[in-house]
Amino acid sequence: MAASGRLSTFRLPPLPTIREIIKLFRLNAVKQLSQNFLLDLRLTDKIVRKAGNLTNAYVYEVGPGPGGITRSILNANVAELLVVEKDTRFIPGLKMLSDAAPGKLRIVHGDVLTFKIERAFPESLKRCWDDDPPNVHVIGNLPFSVSTPLIIKWLESISLREGPFAYGRTQMTLTFQKEVAERLTANTGGKQRSRLSIMAQYLCDVQHLFTIPGRAFVPKPEVDVGVVHFTPLVQPKIQQPFKLVEKVVQNVFQFRRKYCHRGLGMLFPEAQRLESTGRLLQWADIDPTLRPRQLSISHFKSLCDVYRKMCDEDPHLFAYNFREELKQNKSKTQEKDKDKESYRL
Ligand code: SAM
Numbered sequence: 313m314a315a316s317g318r319l320s321t322f323r324l325p326p327l328p329t330i331r332e333i334i335k336l337f338r339l340n341a342v343k344q345l346s347q348n349f350l351l352d353l354r355l356t357d358k359i360v361r362k363a364g365n366l367t368n369a370y371v372y373e374v375g376p377g378p379g380g381i382t383r384s385i386l387n388a389n390v391a392e393l394l395v396v397e398k399d400t401r402f403i404p405g406l407k408m409l410s411d412a413a414p415g416k417l418r419i420v421h422g423d424v425l426t427f428k429i430e431r432a433f434p435e436s437l438k439r440c441w442d443d444d445p446p447n448v449h450v451i452g453n454l455p456f457s458v459s460t461p462l463i464i465k466w467l468e469s470i471s472l473r474e475g476p477f478a479y480g481r482t483q484m485t486l487t488f489q490k491e492v493a494e495r496l497t498a499n500t501g502g503k504q505r506s507r508l509s510i511m512a513q514y515l516c517d518v519q520h521l522f523t524i525p526g527r528a529f530v531p532k533p534e535v536d537v538g539v540v541h542f543t544p545l546v547q548p549k550i551q552q553p554f555k556l557v558e559k560v561v562q563n564v565f566q567f568r569r570k571y572c573h574r575g576l577g578m579l580f581p582e583a584q585r586l587e588s589t590g591r592l593l594q595w596a597d598i599d600p601t602l603r604p605r606q607l608s609i610s611h612f613k614s615l616c617d618v619y620r621k622m623c624d625e626d627p628h629l630f631a632y633n634f635r636e637e638l639k640q641n642k643s644k645t646q647e648k649d650k651d652k653e654s655y656r657l
Pocket residue numbers: 346347348349350351374375376377378379380381396397398399402422423424425452453454455458
């Protein structure tokens with residue numbers, strides 16, 4: 313409630329529709345850039361409603377494009393909305409929105425992969441990690457080719473408490489290709505259980521909020537779209553460096569249909585592989601014949617904790633990369649073959 317006892321609500325004045333904006337500024341979607349726009353304001357309102365209570369919030373919208381979600385955010389009584397858009401063609405349409413919402417919308421022409429959001433909002437918004445999430449939200453419908461690398465980057469940022477997480481446990485509501493949304497939220501044993509499931513769920517509470525059919529976008533993408541909400545956990549479920557967790561998870565899932573010992577073995581040089589993999593599984597108390605998707609987050613926690621101990625004992629172990637070893641072995645074999653050839657000549 314405002315001091316007067318009345319709710320101070322803000323609504324955008326009547327504006328041209330998003331479709332009209334697209335025509336007015338000739339904002340044809342660039343297919344190669346996967347620009348699929350949401351024109352239905354009921355859907356953009358739904359995304360924003362599901363993002364949480366945005367009253368007086370500071371919101372960072374990534375990739376606003378013609379501004380459908382932007383309008384819904386502005387109508388949600390936010391304190392400030394900062395949008396970062398890479399494609400200059402969208403800036404005039406966004407300016408029209410900022411004129412209609414004086415003092416509320418800040419437009420940055422930039423790239424979300426490099427933009428430093430940690431300096432953009434007032435310091436006073438910062439919360440301790442253990443506190444409730446700050447009144448800062450990230451919302452966006454980005455091309456799939458950007459949203460997946462971005463979430464991996466931001467998961468690491470959560471572990472380091474930097475970027476959007478310099479403010480505390482900032483919540484994010486982002487869209488992904490439906491299959492990626494299912495991977496992010498898949499439970500132990502689930503068909504879509506994968507690297508992304510572990511990396512997201514050890515750091516966040518992850519919810520697949522709802523699915524938007526591809527036909528709701530213009531132009532229509534090949535796939536449906538999942539809206540996913542992330543709230544960073546106070547205590548990550550695995551307390552090891554992100555890069556170490558990533559390495560263990562990546563190795564396990566590289567042979568996703570085989571027993572888990574197969575991928576785990578690749579953490580170790582060939583000469584010690586059998587013995588070290590046995591030790592890792594035994595100390596972590598894990599059945600070697602479980603398949604990667606049957607491993608729970610607490611299984612991964614045990615594996616990462618034991619692998620960490622092994623890395624502390626052997627300072628070369630973490631840098632070991634079996635692909636490098638394969639390459640070296642291959643070039644050694646090629647050298648030997650060449651020697652044989654020249655001998656024959
Ligand atoms: N959010 C709008 C909507 O829902 O209608 C547009 C969605 S469109 C799929 C993605 C938008 O993200 C485009 O406007 C595109 O130019 C922008 N974009 C793509 N890559 C970006 C990047 N690296 N940084 C900032 N914006 C980006």
